[in-house]
Amino acid sequence: MEQKREISDEQRFCEMRATVEDCNRFACALFQQLSAQNSGNLFFSPASISTALAMTLAGARGETAQEMHNALQLTQEGAQLHAAFQRLLSETRTGGVELDVANQLWGKTGYHFLAPFLETIRDCYDGGLQLVDFQEEPAAAADQINEWVSRATHGKITELVSPMSFHELTRLILVNAIYFKGAWEDEFEPERTRDQTFYLAGDQQTSVPMMHQTGSFGYFENETLQVLELPYRKRNYVPQFVENEDGSVGLMHTEVPGGGGDFSMCILLPRERDGLNDLEKEIDSATLQTWLTMRHQEVIVSLPRFQLELEYELNTPLESLGMERAFQPSSADFYGMTDNPEGLYIDAVLHKTFVDINERGTEAAAVTGVVWAAGCAQEPEPPKVFCADHPFLFLIRDRQTGWIYFMGRFNQPEHQAD
Template identity: 35%
Template structure:
């Protein structure tokens, strides 16, 4: 997230809130409505023309004018809060801080059989006066320290320094988060969130069974992929209302799963995306909706790396004031009230192979929609959606689509 100074605009103060800007990233511990909005963010992002990469692990970045962390005026707070599903309960949003603190503690805990690490840092212009309460809040709830840089006189060096930090935190998978000219001497603050995940399948694919097969990009276009194969017992179901198979591939320890949604060959992926909400996702993937049986699984080996400008997505969700010089209010960060959000960037990396994944994020009526017969073959040889989910909390850490090799 990049903040830039605004000249001569004033904005009223706001009640404390820390609004994370970005797509799905970790959304556990936020309550159902906030998780729902996180899912909607991903769905909104997916409604653009298909791209192969996943909107996962949101890094954000800012410039002077508007609060990412407490406090904004009600007229500005609630449009932004609605966009991010941050409720007014519990003291004007204080529960949001605590929810993220709990989440970060959970995902960064040691002793797991997978590697999942998140890292947050504030890179602030050394000559700019940020409120100590803002810095304390970031440190306490988000494990994010403030590092002072000289954006005014050493812009390129500052950009390179931030990219080096991100590369270290993502095991070298994301090396150029900030492109040339993405920061300038007017930049006052860059907020960065990095998340890195690496997990092995609980039931690995045999490399000897991987072979080249056609992937149907569209009805008339095919491209070759290295298709993995595994015949084993997995949880799977079929959602009749969207003509889609859902397969659960657990990672070692079964604390995390990859969930794949594969529409039939006559159903466009966009049709599934338009129907997908967080509530429906949770309903469709409930354990009691799944059948555990022997399945033949065909899954392409793939690697995705994409860059995204998230401003359009956030504006679509109703978060517009933060980007406007005349209306943005980040008075919870600085008493100068001269900041606005100029850019939100996101870069993600996901690799899926035989060993596992590496990534740098009910009612009776519905049950009747479930197909009685589950096809024992799951062949992902055409576009599909995938999600990495934390089993204990149902939180989505990453999500994306695979449309073309």
């Protein structure tokens, strides 16, 4: 690993901010690719994918590294880039939400990986290397990886790979997992949830469990869309003296709502029921930043309760963004990972996600696996009405840094048990 850089707090903040801006540009670019290839619901974690590919970039060299750098929309490189990711991952204030980010490498037993690469993964991404035998014991290797994924995502994603995921050239699998769980600052009352019409494409419609509440929320609107921000609760505790059963007095810390956590969900709702396609065409990081500049006002909210569980192979979207050599056995250059003459190339980038939006809050998880093979304040206004009864976009972000952890589209409700 390169020598540690000594920089000022101001420079450290600027580099972390630049990393967030880069990652959010990549999030919007990848959303456009996934949206073009998938007409139904979408849910992915740009934070998970960016982190996994940044770890991969630590071992890339030459034109392979340059293509990855450009595809990821990065403006920093080398030790500066990895240190910025390290600060971003370690300094994120989770407030009252559960946010677990985990990274791990699984390498082929007996294969030689370079110490500087492993040190970068360890020091900047808190990731380790576990040796497994992909060829002789593929079932055991898959079990180990899937058990780790299940633990990292609190059981929400239980399988990323199968024994069929490996072949005779599989040498390395890199996995990033993100788990998120947050309670709304202002929870929806379950007794107010009732089935209502949700309007689909064309003249179709279906029924969804619609949650309701009225409150003061971050809000933005223009002639084509409305944006609503629902904050997650920040956990604050106050000490209270309580009398025990034996008459003694003890100190107990009681949780109280804290006026908004560091994370929030933003819902982007087109004004027209069939306006989602036009809205998606406008999505880029600069436009998104404008839409997410909100002010608080009274809003009457109606939002569907839903769950999504999706999976993607990201090879094609990433190739469309210009990351081509990394997937080609004849031209991939990952000699920053290994000095083995046969070399390495990326066989697959796998991504699985889960999200549950309900009256209490949100639970979400994502896991990205990279598989390598060898060889290869104002006057009072009337309340705004925000009724998400037709397709919309949504994202979960860190309000402090602006980093988009999850991003999705909801346009096809599925039947769910109560």
